[in-house]
Amino acid sequence: MSKTRKVDPRIIRTRHLLRDALVSLIDESGYDSITVQDITDRATINRATFYLHYRDKHDLLISSTDDILHELITNLDMTSTPVVSFVDLEEPPPSFVGMFAQIAKHADFYRVMLAKHHMPYFVARLQEVLAGFIQEGMSSVLAKENALTVPKEMVIRYTASAFLGVVIWWLENDMSYSPKYMASNLLRMATKGPYANDPF
Structure with missing residues (x-):
């Protein structure tokens, strides 16, 4: 070998x-x-x-983006993570906490490429990474797709966009909350909504 x-x-x-x-x-x-x-x-x-x-500055940009996101994908790997449980939201899946920890590790890169300058290639690639993570998470807890009231792809794209917006907000506010806090509360909003009691 x-x-x-x-x-x-x-x-x-x-x-x-x-x-x-x-x-x-x-x-x-x-x-x-x-x-x-x-x-x-x-x-x-x-x-x-x-x-x-x-070859040129574009090649450096693409290669740097791919390297950073490869690290993120490695942290988001759910194949070695037990079935995701939404019962104990105070202990979110390690892969989800790892996502925020990885972003914090390369905060300058994410802040410039995502929050400040919104570089199209980086934003599009990150959105795809988040969509893949969400799809894996849904597959681990959703026995039947007919339990959804809308197409699964719509849920994935909606949630990925929301996750991306929250990551940008976190970066713009100097990551004032810990990766675990962010993972726990983002997961809570995604599964139960932001309200303590349903106001509707």
């Missing part, structure tokens, strides 16, 4: 420096005005090294 080849730590460090430079420059100037020279100057890396890793 072949072993997975480890990436040289120097390569990882270089890519992180370039990603961080890209994010900080987008935050300051917007994506369109940035050049590869700007990125390499900020990262204190020469252009030749940049082109060993990426």
Whole structure:
């Protein structure tokens, strides 16, 4: 059996420096005005090294997005999580808490790409990741789709959009609540609504 080849730590460090430079420059100037020279100057890396890793700034953006979301997907993996229970909302599934913890870990990236500059590729990819997570969660608790009053895909898209909006709000407010608090209360709203007693 072949072993997975480890990436040289120097390569990882270089890519992180370039990603961080890209994010900080987008935050300051917007994506369109940035050049590869700007990125390499900020990262204190020469252009030749940049082109060993990426074709252009768009390739860096796509690769950075995919790397960040791959980490998120790994944390959201529900295949190793027991069937989700909505009985004890004070103890939300670890994968759901992990989602917020992962976002907090890369808060600068998410804040710039999602909350401040709303980069289309990143927003679309994140929405798909959230939709997949919600679909898995529904499949683990929903025995029959005819228990729904609307099409399942509509529920998934509605909930994914709500989750995305809450994540943006959390980032804009400096993540003033813990990942566990966010996971618990977002799950509560998604399953029981925001009211202590139904006002309707």
